[in-house]
Amino acid sequence: MTTTEMMTLKTEPFMLNFGPVHPSTHGVYRMRATLDGEVILDIEPVVGYLHRGIEKLTEERTYSGIIPLTDRLDYISPMSNNLGYCLAVEKLAGIKVPERAEYLRVIIAELQRLANHCIAVGSFLNDTGAYYTPFMYAFREREKIIDLFDMVCGQRLTYSYMRIGGVSQDIPDEFLPALNKLVEQLSRWVDEYDFLLMQNEILLARTKGVGILPRETAINCGISGPVARGSGVNWDLRKADPYSVYDRFEFDIPQGENGDCYDRYRVRVEEMRQSLRIIKQAMNDVPAGPVRADVPHLIRPPKGEAYAHVEAPKGELGYYLVSDNSIAPYRCHIRPTSLINLTALREMVKGWKVADLIAIFGSIDITMGEVDR
Amino acid sequence: MATPDLLIRTLPMQAVPPDWPGGYWWHWLFFTVVLIAFVLTMVMAVIYVERRGLGRMQSRLGPNRTGPFGLLQPVADAVKVLLKENIVPDKADKLVHWLAPVIAFAPVLMIFAVVPFQNGALLADLNIGILYVVAISSVATVGVFMAGWGSSNKYSLLGAMRNVAAVVSYEMPLVLAVVGVVLVAGSLSMNQIVLAQDLPFILFQPLGFLIFFAAGCAEINRSPFDLMEADQELVAGFHTEYSGMKFAMFYLVEYAEAIAIAAIITTLFLGGWRGPLLPPWLWFIVKIFVVFFIMVWTRSTFPRVRIDQLMAFAWKFLFPLALINLFITAIQVLIWPDALPWILIIVNFAIMGILILLWSKLFKLGWGRLEV
Amino acid sequence: MTVALSGKDIAGQLEEKFPGSIEETGQECVVVKSDSLLAVAEYLKNTGSLAFDYFNYVTAVDYYSYFEVVYQLASIKHNHSFVIKTRCYDRENPTVPSVIGLWQGANFQEREIYDLMGIKFEGHPNLKRLFLWEGFQGHPLRKDYLQ
Numbered sequence: 104m105t106t107t108e109m110m111t112l113k114t115e116p117f118m119l120n121f122g123p124v125h126p127s128t129h130g131v132y133r134m135r136a137t138l139d140g141e142v143i144l145d146i147e148p149v150v151g152y153l154h155r156g157i158e159k160l161t162e163e164r165t166y167s168g169i170i171p172l173t174d175r176l177d178y179i180s181p182m183s184n185n186l187g188y189c190l191a192v193e194k195l196a197g198i199k200v201p202e203r204a205e206y207l208r209v210i211i212a213e214l215q216r217l218a219n220h221c222i223a224v225g226s227f228l229n230d231t232g233a234y235y236t237p238f239m240y241a242f243r244e245r246e247k248i249i250d251l252f253d254m255v256c257g258q259r260l261t262y263s264y265m266r267i268g269g270v271s272q273d274i275p276d277e278f279l280p281a282l283n284k285l286v287e288q289l290s291r292w293v294d295e296y297d298f299l300l301m302q303n304e305i306l307l308a309r310t311k312g313v314g315i316l317p318r319e320t321a322i323n324c325g326i327s328g329p330v331a332r333g334s335g336v337n338w339d340l341r342k343a344d345p346y347s348v349y350d351r352f353e354f355d356i357p358q359g360e361n362g363d364c365y366d367r368y369r370v371r372v373e374e375m376r377q378s379l380r381i382i383k384q385a386m387n388d389v390p391a392g393p394v395r396a397d398v399p400h401l402i403r404p405p406k407g408e409a410y411a412h413v414e415a416p417k418g419e420l421g422y423y424l425v426s427d428n429s430i431a432p433y434r435c436h437i438r439p440t441s442l443i444n445l446t447a448l449r450e451m452v453k454g455w456k457v458a459d460l461i462a463i464f465g466s467i468d469i470t471m472g473e474v475d476r
Numbered sequence: 477m478a479t480p481d482l483l484i485r486t487l488p489m490q491a492v493p494p495d496w497p498g499g500y501w502w503h504w505l506f507f508t509v510v511l512i513a514f515v516l517t518m519v520m521a522v523i524y525v526e527r528r529g530l531g532r533m534q535s536r537l538g539p540n541r542t543g544p545f546g547l548l549q550p551v552a553d554a555v556k557v558l559l560k561e562n563i564v565p566d567k568a569d570k571l572v573h574w575l576a577p578v579i580a581f582a583p584v585l586m587i588f589a590v591v592p593f594q595n596g597a598l599l600a601d602l603n604i605g606i607l608y609v610v611a612i613s614s615v616a617t618v619g620v621f622m623a624g625w626g627s628s629n630k631y632s633l634l635g636a637m638r639n640v641a642a643v644v645s646y647e648m649p650l651v652l653a654v655v656g657v658v659l660v661a662g663s664l665s666m667n668q669i670v671l672a673q674d675l676p677f678i679l680f681q682p683l684g685f686l687i688f689f690a691a692g693c694a695e696i697n698r699s700p701f702d703l704m705e706a707d708q709e710l711v712a713g714f715h716t717e718y719s720g721m722k723f724a725m726f727y728l729v730e731y732a733e734a735i736a737i738a739a740i741i742t743t744l745f746l747g748g749w750r751g752p753l754l755p756p757w758l759w760f761i762v763k764i765f766v767v768f769f770i771m772v773w774t775r776s777t778f779p780r781v782r783i784d785q786l787m788a789f790a791w792k793f794l795f796p797l798a799l800i801n802l803f804i805t806a807i808q809v810l811i812w813p814d815a816l817p818w819i820l821i822i823v824n825f826a827i828m829g830i831l832i833l834l835w836s837k838l839f840k841l842g843w844g845r846l847e848v
Numbered sequence: 849m850t851v852a853l854s855g856k857d858i859a860g861q862l863e864e865k866f867p868g869s870i871e872e873t874g875q876e877c878v879v880v881k882s883d884s885l886l887a888v889a890e891y892l893k894n895t896g897s898l899a900f901d902y903f904n905y906v907t908a909v910d911y912y913s914y915f916e917v918v919y920q921l922a923s924i925k926h927n928h929s930f931v932i933k934t935r936c937y938d939r940e941n942p943t944v945p946s947v948i949g950l951w952q953g954a955n956f957q958e959r960e961i962y963d964l965m966g967i968k969f970e971g972h973p974n975l976k977r978l979f980l981w982e983g984f985q986g987h988p989l990r991k992d993y994l995q
Contacts, residue, residue, distance in 0.1 A: 117630065119630045119631075119634075125711060126707050126708055126711060127708040127709070140637075141634070141638075141783050141784075150978060150979065151977075151978060151979035151980060151981070154979040154980065156988060158964070158989060159964075159988050159989055228779065229708065230708050231708075231779040231780065232699075232700070232702075232706060232708060232778075232779040232780025232781075233777075233778065233779040233780075234530070234699055234775050234776055235530075235534055235776075236533060236534045236776045236777065239534040239535055239536055240534070240535060243535055303778070303779065305700055305778050305779050305780075305781055306779050308781070308782075308785055309779055309780075309781070309782060309785075320952075322901050322902055322924060323901070323903075323951060323952050323953065324951075324952045324953045324955075325902065325903045325904065325905075325951060325952075325953025325954075326953075336924065337924075338902070338924050343850055343924075343927055344849060344850035344927075345849060410920060410931075412904070419904070421904065421905060421920075423905070423907055423918065423920075425909055433909070434907075434909045434910075436905070436907035436909075436918075438904060438905040442956050442957075442960075443905075443953055443956065443957070445956065446952060446953055446955050446956055447952075456782055456783060456784065457634070457709050457710075457783075458703075458706065458709050458780070458782045458783065459782065460709075461708050461709050475979060476979075
């Protein structure tokens, strides 16, 4: 036997199920991985453990009765889900939303983005192995945002605040001062934590160059949101297809270069800064007026179909509604950001180690509620 | 240094075995009981420190419901875990599965046999003490691997394999760092090493200390090298399939190992039981807690490294530095045996800084992807 | 602002290129025959002035007499969007060609439609149920599905 022959051990691939019950699959997701030692040869995602048939349920509910269902899609960012759905119904029925409601929607949606990115960044760092420290701090900051949501709608997780034609109720008087204070705190917080994390050599070694998603693949797979922007795709619906009043605010779209985990992290942190920028602009000129258009309880949109999409924190979230002029939609399809973002996971993790699989999966930031619906 | 010696001689615990009634037997019995009690109590104490300390660092409270300040939490944990059902997987290798925690626990306890609590107060003053520690400490790995293999669970197996790989690699820099200390002290006996430390060896061997600390953390799988039970990846690593009493044993091993490493670091680098004012055994325990606290600190601060980075760090960073450290120490011991300590300290700290900076520039981690 | 291209313009182009492929023309969509779907999709993706490189979603609607499969396309380069639809009238064994060769993003979504609506996508490499388990009877999103 030559030396090279002795050096190459014969190995056999084996299967390992990550999930459905596993600490870092963010819910009940299962990856059937084929491993060669520590190296990932192939993975096959298995979903459906949280399937509740929301699309079927929508066909038996009134238009406004569907809003609570949308809360349960991406339960990390229910406000954005509400917003997307309401936009779709308003487009279908041709409802004009009052100015004040539009501004409130933008403020709330951006706060939701901040809250979501807190969890996304925190749990991503947790997946790289930082023992819950960044996670807890990120959660602490999210808590303050949740308190504000509590103030406007009395809910902490499933808000149902956005309604067809506006929002459910006007903000209380103490909301804007509290928001002002929070925005100040959060901008300091983002800078401080980002500084602390990006000085960490191990974190850089674990994220830089890991799980590269090339730009072409990202576009071809229909990837959206921070994952796509991390790969250098300049595609943010707030700029590309402005809805609500986003065209009135100044903000940038952060983009990555390499499309690795580090870039996706960076994009999220930059997006938090941009969100704060938008909130600052929006809260200074919230106009007075009604917060809800005069919409009947049982809407009967004219026969037709509409597709409305929003830039949810995780990416493009769309609702395709078909109406047959009854009180319930004939068909309501939800474009699931998380499910489609998972398409490229297989390409991203091939050849990486087990530890990277978890880190890359964490950097995509999915919610099982939205994947399975 | 006359005063400490005098102090030590007057203390009752300076037990030279034959003086005891009944000869060696009383000595062994006494110290065995003391050691087991010491390890078990210390494990409870460090678990409390770890949980509360981590809680504080992570801006949460940590356990605070059981007893004053949650002090009884380890007791509650122990009671809970002892009363739990012992579940053995159907396809497990029953004998191996059953033996693994025992084999993992015994060597950890054995390490303490040669650790001096004060001058001469140790179970066995072996003249090859540190060699014994190095040899025994690796045996726990066999237990861990048995656990991984015997559970017939792939997570367990992966965790066990990671542990074996880590121990095999990190044993090198660990031993080389120890050799530096042995050169300076001129003895392998733990007691003699402590007696030689008029100034703690951390000052003469700063690089050796850092290497030992990193390699020691990797050996006992403390963060950031806790790959074998990486809960985000391998659920619980090698003890995924353990429950009840057997799990408690592994939990005990984990913290007993941490205390053992802290005790060895204390003995080798921090002057062991020596210190002013306080009684020696208290100094010893205080130093163990300080070292352990640093381990908790790193755990709450660093993400985990990947397996290939772990290997690269051992072989490309720690190993060469340990060799250079050994070489420099040997030269210093040979050429300037009587040099002024303060000059050596300054020189050694300078060398450490330069070497670490230089090597960090040379040390490049690959991105770790294989074409498949 | 993403411009929704007019159905008439695209239909004109398609009719010129693939005669007889258009079934119906809507305001912002065209309905193509399912056998020429792939050719149309490839034309839409690879023509420089259209360049629909981004695949928003695909879904299906059950209209009792036929299934309608809806594809929403977008172009990141030109920032415009368009909807193509196709219909299958066979209720027992509805079949549509798979577009996964053009847009990988269709992978999970086509499986989802197969799972919940029972439309088979020819050419899909891994056409299994996505959410429901193997052996589940029926396709819940069909309008005639009862419990």
